[in-house]
Amino acid sequence: MPKRKLSPLPSAAFQILLSLVDEDLHGYGIMRQVAHQTGGRMRLGPGTLYSSIQSLLEDRLIEEVDLREDAKLGHQRRRYYRLTSTGRKLARSEAERLADLLRVARAKKILRGDYV
Amino acid sequence: MSEKIYAWLLRLYPSHFRKAYGYEALQLFRDRARDEKGFFPSLRLWLELLADLAISVPHVYCHVRPELIGASAQQRSDGVPSFHVLEGELPHPGALLFGGVLALVTLGGFPILLSHAGNNATSQQSFSQPPAPPQKTQDATRTNDRTAAGAPELDAALRHSVIAKAIEYLKQYYIYPEVAQQTADALLAHERSGDDDAATDGAAFAQLLTRQMNDVSHDGQLIMVYQPVRMPERPPRPTSEEIAQYRREMEANRCTFQKVEVLPHNIGYIKLNSFPDPSVCRAKAAAAMASLNNADAIIFDLRDNRGGSATTVALLATYLFDHPTHLNDFYDRGANSTEESWTLPPIPGNKLSDKPAYVLTSATSFSAAEGFSYDLKMLKRATLVGETTSGRSHMGMAHQIDDHFMIRVPGIRVINPISKTNWEGTGVEPDVKVKAADALETAKKLAQSKLQKK
Numbered sequence: 001m002p003k004r005k006l007s008p009l010p011s012a013a014f015q016i017l018l019s020l021v022d023e024d025l026h027g028y029g030i031m032r033q034v035a036h037q038t039g040g041r042m043r044l045g046p047g048t049l050y051s052s053i054q055s056l057l058e059d060r061l062i063e064e065v066d067l068r069e070d071a072k073l074g075h076q077r078r079r080y081y082r083l084t085s086t087g088r089k090l091a092r093s094e095a096e097r098l099a100d101l102l103r104v105a106r107a108k109k110i111l112r113g114d115y116v
Numbered sequence: 117m118s119e120k121i122y123a124w125l126l127r128l129y130p131s132h133f134r135k136a137y138g139y140e141a142l143q144l145f146r147d148r149a150r151d152e153k154g155f156f157p158s159l160r161l162w163l164e165l166l167a168d169l170a171i172s173v174p175h176v177y178c179h180v181r182p183e184l185i186g187a188s189a190q191q192r193s194d195g196v197p198s199f200h201v202l203e204g205e206l207p208h209p210g211a212l213l214f215g216g217v218l219a220l221v222t223l224g225g226f227p228i229l230l231s232h233a234g235n236n237a238t239s240q241q242s243f244s245q246p247p248a249p250p251q252k253t254q255d256a257t258r259t260n261d262r263t264a265a266g267a268p269e270l271d272a273a274l275r276h277s278v279i280a281k282a283i284e285y286l287k288q289y290y291i292y293p294e295v296a297q298q299t300a301d302a303l304l305a306h307e308r309s310g311d312d313d314a315a316t317d318g319a320a321f322a323q324l325l326t327r328q329m330n331d332v333s334h335d336g337q338l339i340m341v342y343q344p345v346r347m348p349e350r351p352p353r354p355t356s357e358e359i360a361q362y363r364r365e366m367e368a369n370r371c372t373f374q375k376v377e378v379l380p381h382n383i384g385y386i387k388l389n390s391f392p393d394p395s396v397c398r399a400k401a402a403a404a405m406a407s408l409n410n411a412d413a414i415i416f417d418l419r420d421n422r423g424g425s426a427t428t429v430a431l432l433a434t435y436l437f438d439h440p441t442h443l444n445d446f447y448d449r450g451a452n453s454t455e456e457s458w459t460l461p462p463i464p465g466n467k468l469s470d471k472p473a474y475v476l477t478s479a480t481s482f483s484a485a486e487g488f489s490y491d492l493k494m495l496k497r498a499t500l501v502g503e504t505t506s507g508r509s510h511m512g513m514a515h516q517i518d519d520h521f522m523i524r525v526p527g528i529r530v531i532n533p534i535s536k537t538n539w540e541g542t543g544v545e546p547d548v549k550v551k552a553a554d555a556l557e558t559a560k561k562l563a564q565s566k567l568q569k570k
Contacts, residue, residue, distance in 0.1 A: 027140050028147040045168020046141035047129065051176045054136065066504055067479055069336070073147060077506070079140060
């Protein structure tokens with residue numbers, strides 16, 4: 001049994017899962033959505049993005065959907081990705097784990113202010 | 117230039133990764149380069165790309181899954197010669213050195229590239245942004261460049277003549293007259309409202325017109341092209357020299373019949389990479405089909421087929437029917453005529469007309485290959501196995517506007533007699549959806565189980 005690449009879930013992979021919660025996206029769409037949801041802190045390069053996508057596909061956390069055009073980006077057909085139900089569950093449990101972590105951090109008062 | 121550098125850098129990744137994602141990584145680079153223009157955004161983009169390479173290359177090498185290596189080893193034993201190479205766990209030291217040096221050279225040469233790119237900024241306008249008004253000094257430089265290349269300055273009068281001629285071709289040839297009219301109206305409206313005024317650069321103007329046309333027609337094949345150097349007058353038909361050259365090429369690569377063989381279980385297999393012109397390749401096609409005449413099933417592998425002649429489509433399809441069969445109609449808007457495409461009368465001695473047939477497709481199967489697949493699918497004569505095809509059925513001609521501008525207008529529409537439509541934009545859906553790489557194995561299994569049931 002090979003070692004699972006996604007245990008623990010790397011932050012890039014988690015962000016990709018989150019980016020696909022609302023809609024199917026192509027690679028560049030994922031990159032932009034991740035940049036948006038992290039306030040520009042995480043801008044995935046092609047290598048990190050596609051190696052993460054490869055791992056997520058292998059672990060069936062996301063799946064490929066058909067090639068489609070994105071009218072905003074010209075007429076090339078692009079491969080879209082979709083969150084699977086396993087991927088959705090994993091994203092939720094990872095979010096809960098982070099929320100627990102945040103509660104601990106807050107209890108130890110390393111964060112300023114009440115709302116993070 | 118910067119795209120080429122990035123394409124080189126992609127060679128640092130292992131081949132299985134490049135094969136799966138190389139094209140998409142390059143597309144992502146292209147998207148970002150288009151949207152992140154200017155000195156600082158470009159600099160940030162390159163720094164991020166280099167950091168990304170540094171992190172992800174070792175990551176990709178360290179996580180090659182053992183079973184993936186095993187899978188590529190298995191594919192070698194199926195009797196079909198192939199060139200799969202087992203991945204080593206680590207990149208070749210030479211490749212790392214090459215990558216390191218290239219990265220340093222790229223970083224060092226970056227300011228030079230940027231300053232060079234600044235001069236061509238308007239020629240690479242993004243799809244999503246309106247063209248910025250050019251600054252006077254830059255404009256003067258570009259005008260000089262153009263004069264040196266022999267192109268006239270792009271002023272309102274020249275823009276108008278390009279638009280007028282484009283509209284003329286659109287109305288005369290475009291497959292859908294109403295859409296042609298709407299597109300023409302949109303081009304004129306944009307011109308009147310001054311949307312084109314900022315385009316003093318030929319390439320930017322061509323891109324702008326293409327976008328304006330696409331906004332209305334939603335047809336990615338309707339394209340305005342700009343060539344900075346004068347286009348040579350092309351004769352309407354290929355010259356005898358070109359025909360001789362084509363004949364030599366076809367003879368050298370067996371009319372693109374890459375493989376014709378009988379697989380285990382007496383399954384005929386043809387890998388055909390185009391539909392070559394019948395005037396040159398009729399005999400070769402007949403010989404290929406004759407050599408498989410005693411097969412119990414036949415597989416047409418069109419996964420790498422880039423299209424070609426509709427006559428050859430009909431010629432090959434003939435072997436699958438015992439009577440002349442209506443495949444398609446071709447409606448030519450310019451000539452306002454419809455040409456019917458039928459298979460030929462049955463070929464004496466042909467035994468394949470009632471044998472199970474399979475067509476392997478990929479996302480890159482193109483044009484005539486899609487026609488062959490679509491026709492047989494509609495007639496329920498073959499099972500399509502693989503991926504949805506690329507989705508080009510309209511045929512178009514490039515019409516010369518002047519020495520530098522030409523417009524590509526889709527002018528011929530395929531109308532299938534059964535579906536009354538075609539596969540433009542949507543591609544041809546396979547009956548059995550599998551990755552192109554797995555299509556042959558899947559089709560072999562389907563054929564075997566079908567033959568066993570008999």
